Amino acid sequence: MSGLGITLLATSLSSYAYRVSFPKVDSPPTIQPFADMSGWLPLPVLSQQTPLTLLALLLVPALAWLLYRKPLGLALRMVGENPEAVEGQGLSVMGLRTGAVVAGSALMGVAGAFLTLAAFNAFYFNMVNGRGWVCVALVVFASWRPGRALAGALLFGFFDALQLRLQQAGSGVFGLQLPYQVYLMLPYAMAIVAPATRRR
Numbered sequence: 001m002s003g004l005g006i007t008l009l010a011t012s013l014s015s016y017a018y019r020v021s022f023p024k025v026d027s028p029p030t031i032q033p034f035a036d037m038s039g040w041l042p043l044p045v046l047s048q049q050t051p052l053t054l055l056a057l058l059l060v061p062a063l064a065w066l067l068y069r070k071p072l073g074l075a076l077r078m079v080g081e082n083p084e085a086v087e088g089q090g091l092s093v094m095g096l097r098t099g100a101v102v103a104g105s106a107l108m109g110v111a112g113a114f115l116t117l118a119a120f121n122a123f124y125f126n127m128v129n130g131r132g133w134v135c136v137a138l139v140v141f142a143s144w145r146p147g148r149a150l151a152g153a154l155l156f157g158f159f160d161a162l163q164l165r166l167q168q169a170g171s172g173v174f175g176l177q178l179p180y181q182v183y184l185m186l187p188y189a190m191a192i193v194a195p196a197t198r199r200r
Helices: 001-023 053-070 073-082 083-088 093-119 133-140 146-169 180-184 187-196
Strands: none
Touching: 001 093, 001 133, 053 073, 053 093, 053 146, 053 187, 073 083, 073 133, 093 133, 133 146, 133 187, 146 187
16 A cells, blocks of 8 residues: 555656756656666677666565565564564564665666666656556565566566557557557556466
8 A cells, every 4th residue: 555655646746846847848858868788798688778677687586585584574574464473573563664665665766767767768747657556466466576576577578568569560460450559458458467367
């Protein structure tokens, strides 16, 4: 619930801050985006990505190690499942929960900044295009495990890229005349179906 609230708050604040900062600008100013890693990371796939993508990939094993190998990770998991046990250890449930929300919000901010700093080179209204809500669905799909969350994110990215290719192929792909909105909804349909069909 805190994630949903922060998403709504951040969406409104970003729009407000943009209108205050650029009150008379018709088109958004562009910026110099992050360069890819082709110059210093000779890997076929990752070399075409930006350092923010590498950071996201490195955070997955780091967070898994923290959550399942360190006492802090155990305490973080327990404040959601059994807060009374955490209080019995003399730890602050509210402090741990607040810290987790702040850390998660910071990662959400980095993810949103990726669109501006690496993907679109500018800020647009509704540029996130529902991806924040997809992340909420991915957390449920992953059963709160970083590795499965990465797999779900890659799956969503695959369908997001697929719908672009299908639109470029034309409405007659697969011999069917379909409106482009059908292809556009593919990744979001996956985000709905995947949590509903997951197994614990």
